[in-house]
Amino acid sequence: QVLMVESGGGLVQAGGSLRLSCTASGLNKGTETMAWFRQAPGKEREFVASTRWTGANHYIGDLADFVKGRFTISRDGKNSMSLQMSTLKPEDTAVYYCAARTYSTIDSRSGRWDYWGQGTQVTVSS
Numbered sequence: 001q002v003l004m005v006e007s008g009g010g011l012v013q014a015g016g017s018l019r020l021s022c023t024a025s026g027l028n029k030g031t032e033t034m035a036w037f038r039q040a041p042g043k044e045r046e047f048v049a050s051t052r053w054t055g056a057n058h059y060i061g062d063l064a065d066f067v068k069g070r071f072t073i074s075r076d077g078k079n080s081m082s083l084q085m086s087t088l089k090p091e092d093t094a095v096y097y098c099a100a101r102t103y104s105t106i107d108s109r110s111g112r113w114d115y116w117g118q119g120t121q122v123t124v125s126s
Contacts, residue, residue, distance in 0.1 A: 002026035002115040005009050009120030020083040022098030030078035040096035047108035049073040090125045095119040
């Protein structure tokens with residue numbers, strides 16, 4: 001059984017930074033893809049970033065266009081990842097979820113992911 005836990009959300013002013021972390025107990029192969037999604041009130045859950053295995057101990061990050069240049073994703077071993085968020089905007093306000101899937105590929109559709117955390121709130125004030 002996989003249990004995913006997020007941490008690091010909070011309240012920050014526009015232009016500020018936050019770092020989110022996710023640890024997934026039960027992910028042991030190291031080939032699973034991990035990702036961040038977010039969901040704002042009244043909106044659908046959307047893909048933010050992912051980190052996928054490309055061989056040996058190497059992972060590559062992928063970012064949604066609307067966070068490129070502001071967010072950075074990193075993989076911290078087989079079952080942990082972080083999302084460094086900078087230059088935050090009020091429109092980044094959402095519940096951020098970490099997710100994982102057993103395939104070494106990404107998919108922006110939330111229904112294609114196998115495991116989910118409970119989410120952590122990020123609020124950016126103007």
